[in-house]
Amino acid sequence: MAEGTFAHYLIAFMMNVVLLAGLPLAVATVSGLIVSIIQAVTQIQDQTLSQTMKIVAITAMLLSFGGSLVAPLLSSTRELFSSFGNLGF
Incomplete structure (x- = not known):
């Protein structure tokens, strides 16, 4: 397997992980911040x-x-599985 091919797949999957994990984390952070501000204003503990x-x-x-x-x-x-024959391990 060429190093460029491996790097391509590694970068693609890492970007997918960042996308899949980042958006729920961002939503949780924003909603937690909003609720914390509301709790601080209303003094709910x-x-x-x-x-x-x-x-x-x-x-x-x-x-x-x-x-x-x-x-x-x-x-x-799907792209990775379809190219298994061409990777040349």
């Missing part, structure tokens, strides 16, 4: 409220955009 809102926000995001998030990963996986 419930720890489960922010966790519940994060779970709801991530679930809603994955239900809404889950198919479009998985599409690049499936495409890269």
